[in-house]
Amino acid sequence: MKTEIKxxxxxxxxxxxxxxxxxTVWGIGCDATSEEAVSKIFxxxxxxxxxxxxxLVDGIEMLQKYVPEIPMTLIDLVKKTSNPTTIIYNNPKGxxxxxxxxxxxxxxxxxxxEFCRKLISAFGKPIVSTSANSSGDTTPKSFKEINQSILDSVDYVVDLQREEVNDKSSTILKVDNxxxxxxxxx
Incomplete structure (x- = not known):
């Protein structure tokens, strides 16, 4: 894992x-603070x-750096949940x-x-995570289902967990105004 993180x-x-x-599923990612890199993903x-x-962030401390207003109920929720949970926040920064x-x-x-958490922690910034498919195509549930055009379009493919099948979607919550x-x- 150390080599893959490096x-x-x-x-x-x-x-x-x-x-x-x-x-959840295999993701296409980059530095979430770089407009240039994010444009490549689109x-x-x-x-x-x-x-x-x-x-993706590695914990509450990093989340608070980019989302200044987090209701306390959500902080308690993310500390307790073992299910992947995506939350839509208002007024992000940075x-x-x-x-x-x-x-x-x-x-x-x-x-x-574990790999993602360690990578993000070492990077010190959030990373983008979007499913490894073209827009409108079916989301791949395993590495072997990823289309060759996606594999050819990225700069690096992590050599971990390639045999696992994961069809788990995250829970999605939204904080209203x-x-x-x-x-x-x-």
Missing amino acids: NSLAILKNQQILLYPTD KIKQRSESKSLII LANNVVASDNTVAVRIVQN NGKVIVLRM
């Missing part, structure tokens, strides 16, 4: 694109930049403009996958 760090630091396992996915992306949705929100998940939490997907 190789992945070099990719992230050079504004390049990574294909990696997450706590191109790979053949997706409009008006569509939002999920970012992220690439093209990772923030047009309504000034961002979808963030505190990652539980009044701080109320709304369930979008369980």
